[in-house]
Amino acid sequence: MTDLETTVVEALVKIALMIFGLMTAAAYLVLLERWMAAWVQDRLGPNRVGVPLTKIKLFGLGQPLADGLKFIFKEEVTPKHVDKFLYTLAPISILAAALAIFAVIPVGSVLPADSGIPGVDKQIDLVVAPGFDAGLIYVFALSSIAVYGVILGGWASNNKYSFLGGLRSSAQLIAYEMPLGLGLLGVVLYNGSLELETIINSQAASGVWNIFLQPLGFVVFLVAAFAESARLPFDLPECEQELIGGYHTEYAGMRLLMYLIAEFLHMVTVSFLIVILFFGGWHLWGLTGADNNVTWTTAIIRVLVLMVKVLGVILFFMMARWSWPRFRFDQLMSLAWKVMLPMGLVNLVAVAVLAEYGHRAPMVVGLAGMWAVAIVTWIVGGIFAPLATDNRPHVGFDSRQVTSR
Amino acid sequence: MNADDPNIHWIEEPSLGLSGKMYLPLFVQGLTTTARHLFSPKVTVSFPEVRPKVGNPLIYRGVHRLNKDEQGRVKCVACFLCATACPAHCIDIIGVESPWPDREKYPESFVIDELRCIFCGMCEEACPVDAIELTSLLDLTGRSREEMIFDKEKLLSVYDQTKDAEPMKSASLGGTV
Numbered sequence: 001m002t003d004l005e006t007t008v009v010e011a012l013v014k015i016a017l018m019i020f021g022l023m024t025a026a027a028y029l030v031l032l033e034r035w036m037a038a039w040v041q042d043r044l045g046p047n048r049v050g051v052p053l054t055k056i057k058l059f060g061l062g063q064p065l066a067d068g069l070k071f072i073f074k075e076e077v078t079p080k081h082v083d084k085f086l087y088t089l090a091p092i093s094i095l096a097a098a099l100a101i102f103a104v105i106p107v108g109s110v111l112p113a114d115s116g117i118p119g120v121d122k123q124i125d126l127v128v129a130p131g132f133d134a135g136l137i138y139v140f141a142l143s144s145i146a147v148y149g150v151i152l153g154g155w156a157s158n159n160k161y162s163f164l165g166g167l168r169s170s171a172q173l174i175a176y177e178m179p180l181g182l183g184l185l186g187v188v189l190y191n192g193s194l195e196l197e198t199i200i201n202s203q204a205a206s207g208v209w210n211i212f213l214q215p216l217g218f219v220v221f222l223v224a225a226f227a228e229s230a231r232l233p234f235d236l237p238e239c240e241q242e243l244i245g246g247y248h249t250e251y252a253g254m255r256l257l258m259y260l261i262a263e264f265l266h267m268v269t270v271s272f273l274i275v276i277l278f279f280g281g282w283h284l285w286g287l288t289g290a291d292n293n294v295t296w297t298t299a300i301i302r303v304l305v306l307m308v309k310v311l312g313v314i315l316f317f318m319m320a321r322w323s324w325p326r327f328r329f330d331q332l333m334s335l336a337w338k339v340m341l342p343m344g345l346v347n348l349v350a351v352a353v354l355a356e357y358g359h360r361a362p363m364v365v366g367l368a369g370m371w372a373v374a375i376v377t378w379i380v381g382g383i384f385a386p387l388a389t390d391n392r393p394h395v396g397f398d399s400r401q402v403t404s405r
Numbered sequence: 406m407n408a409d410d411p412n413i414h415w416i417e418e419p420s421l422g423l424s425g426k427m428y429l430p431l432f433v434q435g436l437t438t439t440a441r442h443l444f445s446p447k448v449t450v451s452f453p454e455v456r457p458k459v460g461n462p463l464i465y466r467g468v469h470r471l472n473k474d475e476q477g478r479v480k481c482v483a484c485f486l487c488a489t490a491c492p493a494h495c496i497d498i499i500g501v502e503s504p505w506p507d508r509e510k511y512p513e514s515f516v517i518d519e520l521r522c523i524f525c526g527m528c529e530e531a532c533p534v535d536a537i538e539l540t541s542l543l544d545l546t547g548r549s550r551e552e553m554i555f556d557k558e559k560l561l562s563v564y565d566q567t568k569d570a571e572p573m574k575s576a577s578l579g580g581t582v
Contacts, residue, residue, distance in 0.1 A: 323435035
């Protein structure tokens with residue numbers, strides 16, 4: 001085979017494995033989410049469906065299959081009042097974007113050169129598009145397309161709840177792109193690359209994960225990630241209680257399934273990003289090694305370490321869902337613009353200073369400095385920019401004057 | 406109603422305090438509560454495998470039974486008090502002259518439509534001879550409407566089925582035996 005053919009085959013195999021893995025993962029994450037929801041509420045959760053046509057229950061591990069079948073056999077209802085083209089396009093675009101993001105997300109390090117796979121004589125990167133130097137920009141571009149899916153769905157549904165959900169979503173997602181970008185910029189600045197593999201390699205080489213150096217950046221990124229993936233406590237786009245599902249109220253069957261999978265994939269994406277950017281990706285001290293000389297054992301250990309970390313972040317996402325009430329919309333906005341944005345800027349400046357002058361002092365000094373900055377900023381932010389909880393009109397405020405103005 | 410309406414009583418929001426403003430303590434508090442519940446014992450009962458606990462079988466209102474006396478005869482004297490008390494009109498009795506010397510009448514047929522029954526327990530309270538009782542059997546199911554209409558034999562068989570687990574209530578509750 002020629003080089004080109006090898007590359008194409010390699011990419012196709014990776015894409016097939018990736019999509020299969022992601023779909024399975026999304027299905028089982030739904031089960032995990034339901035389990036977590038049940039356990040937190042002192043219930044047992046789905047534990048009945050096992051192997052089809054037998055009485056083997058397997059703790060309910062057959063549930064995703066049953067859920068999938070249910071969605072496939074449901075009637076594909078298209079309400080009469082919708083804009084048919086956009087109504088169909090919206091879920092496709094959101095799912096396509098959510099899947100395409102994974103082209104640049106590494107699921108491990110590399111496979112060894114002497115891997116024993118026929119026709120392969122060099123190391124295989126465990127990422128669909130290896131060496132893509134604009135990786136993070138690509139991630140951002142595609143996560144912005146996800147906003148289109150939500151807004152289009154809300155608009156095309158021609159329904160007040162959906163429309164409100166779509167509008168709220170657009171405002172929220174645009175507002176939180178900003179802190180997300182700032183949290184990310186610190187990492188990019190310090191590690192000197194937009195390529196996710198390089199960022200991991202740089203953390204692995206120094207052995208200091210970014211979360212230790214940039215606690216503030218991590219908090220900003222984490223909060224923004226919650227908001228970007230529309231998870232509670234920032235699930236205003238859909239909030240089941242107020243908007244009966246928000247932008248996907250009018251959807252049913254496979255189209256709804258596409259939305260739901262895309263939502264879960266967003267959560268998986270940000271979990272991967274959090275782990276890769278702040279928790280050193282596949283790196284774990286004393287277990288995985290740091291360079292690219294891998295054997296099969298280390299390659300597999302690296303994949304496992306990465307997956308365990310990602311699962312941990314996902315579990316945190318699911319726990320958070322049941323731990324805190326939803327933000328009100330004005331609180332959400334003031335949190336983004338008045339708290340997270342300044343914090344992100346402070347972090348960016350601190351990282352810039354660290355990146356410029358850090359090499360002159362031992363690492364400990366840099367670490368202490370960054371934590372001092374983080375704690376001071378946190379306290380100042382907490383005291384001077386608390387979340388406004390009271391937005392009622394004040395006494396002496398005449399609402400008639402406002403309406404007549 | 407305007408914001409300065411005298412009828413509105415304005416209440417000041419309690420201040421957050423330093424730890425509240427720092428957000429993290431409350432954040433951790435919420436997470437610990439959730440984590441505690443994650444591992445706490447579950448309240449769900451896996452029904453067909455595990456029977457739900459009936460608090461007090463003596464006062465539980467499940468499927469009816471017709472009690473028998475020591476000689477194995479039906480205790481009912483066909484006085485129609487239960488049928489009269491029944492708000493759902495689900496009890497249908499045909500009383501005939503009794504073959505036994507100790508009572509005037511006995512039910513030739515005693516039918517309860519379990520689908521109409523609202524399990525209020527009025528029949529049990531009305532019965533002067535403690536013949537009809539509600540047991541703690543709670544999974545009352547059937548595949549047809551006819552199956553759910555319980556006749557005398559069926560009601561007596563419910564007594565045979567439950568008499569060991571639940572002795573007649575009247576004795577423990579101080580009624581006539």
